Amino acid sequence: MKLEIKEWEEIESFIGKEVFVFSCNSCGGEEIDRKNIKIKEFLEGHGIKILGIINLEPKYCNINSLRKILEENFISSNFVLTFTCGGLPQVLSSLINSKVIPAVNTLKIELERKLGSFARLCSACGECWIHYVGNLCIERLCPKKMRNGPCGGARDGYCEVFRERICPFIILFKNKGEIKDIIPPKKFSKILLQE
Amino acid sequence: MTFKDKLLSGNFVITAEVTPPRGTNLESFIKGSLLLKDSLDALNVTDFQNVGVRITSLVGSYLLLKEGIEPIFQITSRDRNRVAIQGEVLSAYVLGIRNVLVLTGDYTTTGIMKDAKPVFDIDAINILQFIKNLCEGRDSAGKKLSGAPEFFLGAVFNPNLEPLDLEISKLERKHRAGAEFFQSQLFYDLSLIERTREKIKDWEPRILAGVTIFKSKEMFEYMINKVPGIKIPKEIIEILEKSKDIREKSIEICAEFCMKIKESKLLNGIHFLASRPVDILEVLRLLKWKKEESSNVEAI
Numbered sequence: 001m002k003l004e005i006k007e008w009e010e011i012e013s014f015i016g017k018e019v020f021v022f023s024c025n026s027c028g029g030e031e032i033d034r035k036n037i038k039i040k041e042f043l044e045g046h047g048i049k050i051l052g053i054i055n056l057e058p059k060y061c062n063i064n065s066l067r068k069i070l071e072e073n074f075i076s077s078n079f080v081l082t083f084t085c086g087g088l089p090q091v092l093s094s095l096i097n098s099k100v101i102p103a104v105n106t107l108k109i110e111l112e113r114k115l116g117s118f119a120r121l122c123s124a125c126g127e128c129w130i131h132y133v134g135n136l137c138i139e140r141l142c143p144k145k146m147r148n149g150p151c152g153g154a155r156d157g158y159c160e161v162f163r164e165r166i167c168p169f170i171i172l173f174k175n176k177g178e179i180k181d182i183i184p185p186k187k188f189s190k191i192l193l194q195e
Numbered sequence: 196m197t198f199k200d201k202l203l204s205g206n207f208v209i210t211a212e213v214t215p216p217r218g219t220n221l222e223s224f225i226k227g228s229l230l231l232k233d234s235l236d237a238l239n240v241t242d243f244q245n246v247g248v249r250i251t252s253l254v255g256s257y258l259l260l261k262e263g264i265e266p267i268f269q270i271t272s273r274d275r276n277r278v279a280i281q282g283e284v285l286s287a288y289v290l291g292i293r294n295v296l297v298l299t300g301d302y303t304t305t306g307i308m309k310d311a312k313p314v315f316d317i318d319a320i321n322i323l324q325f326i327k328n329l330c331e332g333r334d335s336a337g338k339k340l341s342g343a344p345e346f347f348l349g350a351v352f353n354p355n356l357e358p359l360d361l362e363i364s365k366l367e368r369k370h371r372a373g374a375e376f377f378q379s380q381l382f383y384d385l386s387l388i389e390r391t392r393e394k395i396k397d398w399e400p401r402i403l404a405g406v407t408i409f410k411s412k413e414m415f416e417y418m419i420n421k422v423p424g425i426k427i428p429k430e431i432i433e434i435l436e437k438s439k440d441i442r443e444k445s446i447e448i449c450a451e452f453c454m455k456i457k458e459s460k461l462l463n464g465i466h467f468l469a470s471r472p473v474d475i476l477e478v479l480r481l482l483k484w485k486k487e488e489s490s491n492v493e494a495i
Contacts, residue, residue, distance in 0.1 A: 143302055144313070148320040149365040151299045152353040152380065153423030160423035161302045173361045182324070182368050185277065185317040185335075 020077035061116025087118030093135035126190030141168040198237040199347040211467035215255035246306025271300030276316035288344035327373035350374035354387035
């Protein structure tokens with residue numbers, strides 16, 4: 001799995017001065033101690049205090065183990081930053097009350113490696129934007145990959161393409177209310193340039 | 196007066212969509228459009244409607260312009276990426292096209308050519324932003340244009356979407372992105388527009404109400420079952436199903452609703468969706484509406 005830390009400007013407006021961090025070994029793609037040093041340098045360099053780090057090994061990257069880990073090791077914090085693929089922040093946001101923000105973009109998931117189970121939820125789209133849309137992965141849930149709200153084709157809230165699936169923007173609206181910002185188009189060069 | 200001038204000066208305008216031909220024979224497209232020329236303010240040219248191969252909306256719009264009819268050029272992102280969309284609207288401008296209606300587009304599998312790869316590089320709001328940028332002299336890569344276009348930009352509004360507030364918030368963002376007029380999906384409940392107007396306080400969206408005339412039972416069933424985003428109330432379905440002549444009844448219902456729309460003062464015009472020109476003329480004949488002023492678009 002290939003991850004890149006996001007530009008600070010993108011994360012900055014979403015968090016406060018103290019964060020709790022989730023890290024992992026990128027499904028075997030990175031050496032975790034080295035990765036965590038980079039994370040610390042990145043956050044402390046921007047004056048952010050790390051309240052704690054949980055390293056989620058691939059064998060614990062599943063819902064039951066995560067629940068247990070949260071009970072035992074998680075320190076409640078308003079903001080959680082994940083330096084994992086986009087799967088974990090989708091799951092975490094339904095388990096804890098903190099604002100969960102992905103701090104990295106997932107550029108590539110290699111299938112030959114042993115993957116944690118949350119990796120299946122990540123589209124590896126190169127530009128994770130779930131924090132703009134209530135931690136729902138629109139890349140995965142919307143056939144048209146709409147950035148700025150529903151396409152208008154939904155009937156009684158159900159997708160025009162998959163008629164038994166509720167439109168993710170309707171779920172988002174019911175959970176979080178209105179989306180006010182206009183999200184710019186995706187930068188496809190991020191994934192197109194991956195080998 | 197152009198479509199833009201009429202709408203911005205508060206006239207009640209009438210538009211209809213026309214579909215470019217499937218094939219090279221232009222006769223029925225031109226004939227049908229010419230039938231509407233003197234009664235309507237502008238004609239929307241659909242963009243590969245129902246995911247079917249046709250003459251493009253750009254060429255269709257140009258053909259209308261040649262006949263002295265003012266076109267509203269529709270563009271979607273289903274079949275074109277951001278490069279093609281920006282190139283296409285620049286081309287439209289040099290051909291004399293001034294109105295653009297931006298849509299995301301129906302999904303490929305909901306239409307005819309189901310096996311085609313859907314593009315959806317950018318959504319309708321992002322398309323609007325890109326066209327607005329072109330009008331300000333730059334493309335989306337930041338390259339400076341030699342000569343910038345000027346468009347009257349429109350977008351679609353679906354009052355049937357629930358929750359309505361979500362669609363209203365999208366309407367507002369479309370406006371912020373550059374849309375100056377809206378054409379709605381087919382709907383039958385004026386209270387939805389009333390709610391929309393109540394919710395939007397600081398500006399007044401110009402919305403044309405989408406109406407249609409069901410020419411046959413097949414078309415009626417198709418619209419109910421297959422066309423995304425359409426919701427027809429049970430009462431209307433029952434009346435139409437019971438009627439001996441669905442077209443005749445549909446013309447009557449449409450004319451009544453158009454009258455209500457105009458009297459309500461909630462909308463800025465009517466937009467006929469998927470209706471045959473002869474049926475549109477029949478509705479207008481029943482309404483005894485005359486175009487307020489003839490369009491001064493010259494045939495080119």
